[in-house]
Amino acid sequence: MARRPVEVSAVGADHEALTTLWREAKVDSGTSPEVCDRAVSDGRLASALRRPGVQAFVAHLDGEPAGYVITTDNPFGLAPTPEVAIEQLWVTPTARRHGVAKQLLSAVLSAAERAGCEHVVSNVPTPSREAHRFFARLGFGSVVTRRVVATSTLRRRIAPETAETGLELTRRRRSLRQRAFSTRSA
Numbered sequence: 574m575a576r577r578p579v580e581v582s583a584v585g586a587d588h589e590a591l592t593t594l595w596r597e598a599k600v601d602s603g604t605s606p607e608v609c610d611r612a613v614s615d616g617r618l619a620s621a622l623r624r625p626g627v628q629a630f631v632a633h634l635d636g637e638p639a640g641y642v643i644t645t646d647n648p649f650g651l652a653p654t655p656e657v658a659i660e661q662l663w664v665t666p667t668a669r670r671h672g673v674a675k676q677l678l679s680a681v682l683s684a685a686e687r688a689g690c691e692h693v694v695s696n697v698p699t700p701s702r703e704a705h706r707f708f709a710r711l712g713f714g715s716v717v718t719r720r721v722v723a724t725s726t727l728r729r730r731i732a733p734e735t736a737e738t739g740l741e742l743t744r745r746r747r748s749l750r751q752r753a754f755s756t757r758s759a
Contacts (some may be wrong), residue, residue: 576633583684588622590638591631598641598663602698611665627656630680632664632673640664641736644684657685659695662704674707 584591595618596609612618622629626646632639643661660679664673678693685693695713697704 577671577672579639579671580633581630581676581680582633583680584622584631584641588619588629590633591622591629591641592618594631594638594641595661595663596661597665598661601663601666628684630677632668632677634668634671634673637668638665639668639671640673640677642681644681646690649757654692655688655690656694657681657688657690658693659693662695678711 592613596606596613599609600606622643624645627643628645629641629643631641640663641661642663643660645658645660647656647658659678662674662677664677681693693713694716695708697708697713698718707734
């Protein structure tokens, strides 16, 4: 059976298909529909797509939007040669295993080569075993682990520890240990 043709195009001013797919991908990964709708309605997604160095491509399978990829230029800023980073790559569940992701990557590769980039970097979600296997089969290797923290959490963790906060932390830890021990022995 012949593969159905996949058409990939760069996203310009009209990002309706990308917006629909982006929302579906976010909801699929656990973000609430309301949060996604707010990001679209207040213009955050459109604003992010207009940033310098950001490119997006949408794939269509049988005329229907089937997936997208969003890339940025030189993600780490200090690399000796230009790079393109795949920030997001997503294919609808019904279009998977039809060559959509490979066609999207082909568009990314062409854009990277035109820009003189020697490397394509992919940010793969840690728990996504399928995505890790997909990129590994294409020759992507693991180079760095990218860790993320909320600014509020980091602020709490690096705040100077006073005697008062240190005592409070010790009290909470002892209380948690005591509760954990008492539930195991019950």
